[in-house]
Structures are given as structure tokens and as C-alpha cells.
Amino acid sequence: MSGIYIHIPFCKQACHYCDFHFSTTRKHQSRMINAICQELKLRNNEINTSINTIYFGGGTPSLLSKTEIDLILQTIHANFEVNLDAEITLEANPDDLSQDYLKELASTEINRLSIGVQSFFEDDLKLMNRAHNAKEAITSVEVAQTYFENISIDLIYGIPEMSTQKWQANLAQVFKFDIPHVSCYALTVEPNTALERFIAKEVIAPVNDDLARKHYDVLQTQMREKGYENYEFSNFGKPDFFSQNNMAYWTGKPYLGIGPSAHSFNGYQRSWSVKHNIKYLKAIEAKQLPLEVEHLTTTDRFNEYIMTRLRTKFGVDLNEVEAKFGLTYRAYLTEQLQALLKDQLVCINSNEVIHVTENNQFLTDGISAELFKLNL
Template sequence: MSGIYIHIPFCKQACHYCDFHFSTSLKKKDEMVLALAKEIELRKNEFENDVVETIYFGGGTPSILEISDIKLLIDTVYSNYKVVGNPEITIEANPDDLSPSLSFRRNLFEELKAIGVNRLSIGIQSFFEDDLQLMNRAHNADEAKRCLEFATQYFDNISIDLIYGMPNMSNEKWLQNIETALSFNVPHISSYALTVEPKTALKKLIQTGKIDEPKDEVAQEHFQVLVDKLSENGFIHYELSNFGKENYFSKNNSAYWLGKKYIGIGPSAHSFNGTSRSWNISNNSIYLKSIAENKLPSETEILSKNDRYNEYVMTGLRTIWGISLDKVEKEFGTDFLEYLLKQSEKFIADDLLYLDEKILKPTSKGKFLCDGIASDLFLLNLE
């Protein structure tokens, strides 16, 4: 099975922490939707022998589109690809787009379901007003709660995003955020540490002393609070930043981590076919011009055996599926396996990694550190 990711490169306003590709000008929105549909059609031969299991609208802010725009893109996928009987169709949405007026809310949820959307990923980030203002989110705390009150009446499969490690956020306040999320009985939570990326407003605010820099030790404490609380409430910690109830894991994201093929549509979107990775240009105007000329504005990188091994190590350590020693030996060879085992020794000794029936996994203590651990397991020049 394979997936299609559709990047919607527009937002109402820029969040201070975000370094994804987007524009706050909506002047070319209609032209962009038609270009996205055209790219979907242009690339149909890439999945000629594959069946699409997931369609994911990410961004940017997909909920900024009209229902007719979303329907057009879904219909275009169905017209050009083989699609499984009941695909997971996810749309990322912001609370302010889901909660303008009472009548609109109800119609919007019904219309999304009517065109095939069956999973919502809602960017709550926090239920506290001061946090949302610090992040420069477009919604407020009341909208965050109101949109969930209505969304849960119409959708069963809902994920929400939360951010931890905020400057001056106590463990108690973070726990309140988690408990508020749990009160809505959502079956999936994605949670990320506040990260300071270059060329973001957050970076500038920290440099000028207007905001304190996030502290790693605070983020680590918040992470453990999150893991403990969600575990108590029946969530499975199936990927470093993702927690789901049984049967509610994200099929789209799980496919990425398990190395399945996917096509990324739109400016800045990435694609993977098992042996190479490609990415579209992160420029709306150039993207539109290229698609109008029936050209794909993308670059491609052929992945070496080292690259594929390193990606498997990274994704394996982040998930409950771990790193299979048998798979490493079969796909990459004995030298790679011996290197992996040698590099793992110190982390096993420090109780950060452990072996479970030939599967290498992080311990509870090692989970928060798994990205750093993975970098020490990477291999640069064995080929």
C-alpha cells in the first residue's frame, strides 16, 4: 500500500515557531488548487502498480480551503490512481477554521464527511491563552475547546497536536493541558517539543530577549509526564511524538516510518519510492509556472545503501517496531549488522537501548534521547 500527501502552502498568519513552507497571501489559492490537481494527474504513472491507502492534506493550513477545493483534489486522486476500498483521508485543521458560527460548524463537519474525509488532525497546541499568544496562533483557547466539542460529535477518528517545553511552563500546567485533551476522548495525540528553528520569529524573539529560550531539561520532564499520563489512559506510545488508542494509529504516518512508498504533491512536498527521494521546490510562483508547463519542479536523490540503513535506524528507534536485526542483515549485510551491534553496546550498558528477541528498541529512559542515539548508530562510509 502507498500514500499521497498533498501540501497546502497557505496560512492565515505565521506561527512564531514554524519553518514549514507556506504563504500568508491567499491571492493564488485557486490557481494553486488547480496546479495541485494537475500534479496529481501528471504523476499517476509513478503509482501504476500501487494501491493508495491514505490521502493526507498537510501544510500550511489545509482547512483554509473550500470544501469544493478538497473534493476536487480527492476526486482527482480517485480518477487517476487505484484506491483501496476505505482509505484513510486526513485533513489538518486549525480550531479557528472549525468554529466560526454554530450553523457553519455543523455543516462543515457534515460536508467533510460527505466528500470522504474520515480523520481530522487538529492543531490545538495548547489550551492556555498565554501559550497561544506566545506561539502567535490564529485561534484562542475558547476556540480550541469549542471546535473539539463539535468535532467529536461528527468524527470518531481525531488527532490533536500539543506542544510541550514552552518557556516558563510548569509540569502542573502541562499536565492540565494533557488532562483537558483527554476530557474530549480523542483517540490520538501528537505532541512535540517546542523547537527553535533558524530564520523563525521565535529565534528572533529569543535573540532579542523577549522570550526565554526553551530548556532541554524542562522538555524532558514534560515528555515523561506526557508518556506516563497517556499510558495510564490506554494510549500506545507507537512513535516518539505519537500516541494512539488501539486501531487509531495514523496509517499515513506509520507508512512513512515503515518505509512504504508515498507521493508528495505541492510546493516543498517530499516523495519516496523505496530507492530514491525527491522534493518539490519551496516556491509557490515557480511551482505554479512549472506545473503550467507540464514540468515537475523537483529534485531527486538516489539513496545509497548507507542512506537507507541510516533512515531505517532513525525511524526504527522512534517507533514501537524498533530495529530488526534480521532485517538489517538481510537488506544491508553482515558488516552493517556487526557495526550496529558494536555501536549499540554502550547504549545497552547505559540502559538506553535493549534487545527484545532480535529487535533493538529504546528503553523508557532512552526514548526522549532516541534521535541523538540514532545519530551514533549511523554509518557514513561502509559501502
């Protein structure tokens, strides 16, 4: 099964930490929707399996009208085989989720909402330059639950000077509303963002890895106590509410990325579209695909397998490594594991599946890097 990702490159304003591709002018929104539909038609031969997940990301997909969402979904159905029970997610900002808009969304095929709350506290939202306020963060979830059962929210931890008590208060709101899925990300300083500039000018305190780790440890403990499973490093779900889109990505399933800057993956090559709205529009309107393509070597695919699977509850299976990449890669991985096993950073079970040990989950990406193969 495969997935389709739709990138909607528009936002009301720029969040201080964000380095995703977007524009704060919506001048070309209608033209962009038509181009996205055209790209879907141009690439309808790139997926030969049924579609299990459709994900509207961005940017801010909740700036789309019901008519625009319906048009994109109709185009997908006309060009791809979509499973009847496909998960169809729309990312949404709290300030867009009025009762009228939610009622319209509920009349589309959207069956899952991912709400970008980030924090339930006013000062955090101002620091990040989010478009919504604390009251809208709460009311958006309350009203959304009237129309949707499958809801996820995003939260950010490791915000400078955020106390552990404040982070716990954010989690308390999750438990109060019994939100079935939560994605939690450490605040990261990306190049060429407002956050990077403010930290350099000492307007904002530096991001602190020790603080982020404390928050993550609290997150893991409280989520486990409340019945959520940490099925991927940043994602926590109640039973039957794991994100199928996330699961597909972290287990290496193919996906087609549509829209400017969107990435695609077919198992053996990765491609991405031009990160410029006007260049994208002109190319697609000329029925050309503005894509760059990277052909993945066996070593590239091995490293990606390690990076993605070690973050999940599934872990890295030595037998699967041998089946996918060959005995040489299994032998290399077994050798690299020895120091990590000795330091109790990873463990291996009776089925020869490797996991990061519970107390070292926060170090997962660094541990993965220790297992990467650089050269044959």
C-alpha cells in the same frame, strides 16, 4: 501500499515557531488547487501499488472549500487505485472548524481530522502567534466530535516557562474529551523564525531541554495510564486509532508528495518540489515537474531505517537489517550497540529487536545518531 501527501501552502498568519513552506496571501489559491490536480496527473505513473493513506497537510488545509477538497480527491481517484478503507486526513486549525464547515467536511471523503490545538491556554497561543484562542481550541474539539470519530490533536510541550502543572492541564483536556489520538512535539527553535529572533532579543525565554524532558516523561506516564500506546516517539493512540499515515512514514513505506515543497520517497530515492508558490505554479502549468532528486545509497537507506524505526514501537530488527542491507551492516550495528547496551540506553529482546529503554525515550534521536554508519 503507498500514501499521497497534499501540501496546501496557505495560512492566515505565520506562527512564530513554524519553518514550513506557506504563504499568508491566498491570491493564487484557486490556481494552486488546479496545479495540484495537474501534478497528480503528471505523476500518476510513480506509484504502482494501491493508496492506503491520503493526507492534506500544510500550511492550513482547512482553508480549502468542500469543492476544492472534492476536486483533489476526484483527481486522485481518477489517477490512482485508492483502497476502499483508505485513511483520508485533513489537518485543520481550530478557528476554521465552525459547525457549518465541519458539516461540509463530513460530506466529503475526509474520515480523519488532525486539529492543530497546540495548547488550551491563551498565553501559550499568543506566544506562538496561533490564529485561534483558548475557547476555540475547546469548542473546535467538541463540535468536531459530533461529525468525526477519528480525531487527533497536536500539542506542543517545552514552551518556555510552562509549568508541569500547566502541561498536565493540557493533557487533562485530552482525557476529558477522550480524544483517540494525540501528537505531541517539543517546541523547537528553527532558523529564521520569529521565535529565534525573539529569543535572541531576550523577548522570550530560551527553550529548555530539561523542561521538555520533564514534560515528555509526564506525557508518557499519563498516556500509558489512560490506555494510549506510544507507537512512535511523538504519537500516542488508542487501539484502532494509530495514524496510518504516520505508521507508513515511520516504517519506510513509499509516498508521493504533491504541491510546493512536498517531499516524496519510493524506497530508493527522495525528491522534493520547489519551495516557492509562483515557481511551482509556472512549472506545473507548463507541464514540467519542479523537482530535485536525491538517490539514496545503501548507507543512506540504512541510516534512515535506524532513525525511523528506533522511534517506533517496532524497533530495529537485526534480522531485517541483514535482509535489507547485508551482513556487513548487521555486523557494524552489532558492534555499535555494545556501548549503548552497557549504558542501558537500548535493550535487545529474544527476537533480536532493538528498542530504546523506557527511561531514555527522550534521547531517541541522539541514540540513533550513535548507530549511523558514516562510511563503508
